[in-house]
Amino acid sequence: MGSNILVALNTKLLFLGFFLVFILCFILRFNLSSSPYPPATSSPPSNSSEETQASSLPSATRPTQSCTKIPPSLANTIIHYATSNTTPQQTIKEISITAQVLERRSPCNFLVFGLGRDSLMWTALNHGGRTVFLEEDRQWIETVQQELPTLEAYHVEYDTKVNQAEELLELGQLPECTTVGDVRLSKCRLALKGLPEAFFEVEWDLIMVDAPTGYFPGAPGRMGAIYTAGMAARWRMEGETDVFVHDVNRFAEDRFSKRFLCEGYMRQEEGFLRHFTIPSHRGGMAMPFCPN
Template sequence: MRSKAKYPMNLKLLVIAIFIAFLLLFVLRSSLFSSSESNTPAISPPLVLKPPKTLRNQKTSDCSPTCTKIPSTLAQALIHYTTSTITPQQTHKEISVTSKVLDKKSPCNFLVFGLGHDSLMWSALNYGGRTIFLEEDRSWIDQIKGKFPMLEAYHVTYDSKVNQADGLMEVGKAPECSSVGDIRYSICQLAVKGLPSEAYEIKWDLIMVDAPTGYHEEAPGRMTAIYTAGMMARNREEGETDVFVHDVNREVEDKFSMAFLCEGYMKKQEGRLRHFRIPSHRDDLNKPFCP
């Protein structure tokens, strides 16, 4: 009986031993397999570096049409003012007043009474827009245009003088001088009639009055230029015109800018420069000349 019972016990042990052996073999095999996977570098597709879109279909030695390049007019202005020893007619602070407005409005239409050493700068700051200069000295136009033929300048004639300023101030109080309309057909003595057609037909976003000559009694003076700038602004169909007057330390520029551009429209004064923002009066003909 004892010998008979021994066989089943041996069979159980044998089965358990085989099971344990298989289990150890399975664990050992799994461990080796995972270890080999972690030590073997993963095979990934090759890295392809693509050039930027703007450079994909161009030769490395050529610049594509989309390359940014400083315009020749701006380059010429930069070189000129870097190498010039001539002091601009306006100070840095005065120039900054107008340049800030140009920064917001350009490219735009910019009319400048006067042609000077700063004209190339104004034209460059209004890059892409139209800048026209009005000058009373024909020989000076030829001299400046000889250096900078890209500037658009026209010769104009003024029929008033500084010593007539007081009389013209009284003339400006007449009803015909506050009537809004095309300045070409105005009967006000202050209206400048001899400007090129472009000056009358274009809707100006900015107007700078830095001419004509006004530093002696027989000079043309800026009475009519200031008045004309103000009436051009009032006669535009809609919107506002920024008008700048330089040399307001002088009596004519001071009094006429306040009278015809209006203190109520003045936005800023910096040094000898005043900035006015004049709205259109055509949408409300009952609007007062000055606010």
């Protein structure tokens, strides 16, 4: 029992260390990219030798006139994880894959299938952007939002089961499932047509598929979420969408991510997480569903 407690404690400390380093880098980058001095204003000429000497000093040696505070969202995130007994479901190495993309693309539009114990972290890492969570359990949404009311989360219903995965994989080869278009008009059985309006309000730069539940036969499974993420990426007006799929050690996550997000678009795999970068297909509708 004692060794298990130490392992859990060490895991939490490692995660907190990783998160605090990221926050520190964020603050330093912000400070370096912002001028620490207010705009120059006109003032009467002065013959003071001290003022003349001060103005001739290199800018790096002048005293700093202001400082930058940590944004409230980041401060709340640090406090939450530092005082909580819960840690994110993904490992530090898995988290770092998405964090590196967010470092490059944030602030951006980030869609997450699943509302978990890592949700506040994702929102903080996308500081200044829009982070939306789609969750299957309505009661869980209410529970989380009572504690963290700033999170933007919506309820989603699924009509598939994990034990249908092989059948749905075969249906996915039909023309209606490989034709790029608006998922609301799709005739493909895999397309999630009952998504909240928030899903269609913006084009998503990052999509994380870490839900719905998929670890037992009667669970909804992530087949539709993976398919819909891939179609949303292809249907954006231009640019690329980074799509992440967690738990690829399982049949549905493994096979559906390879089939509908395409092995040719896969950029990285770490632990149970895969990262795909999918380009828009709207500018070239003759593009193959997957690259050759």
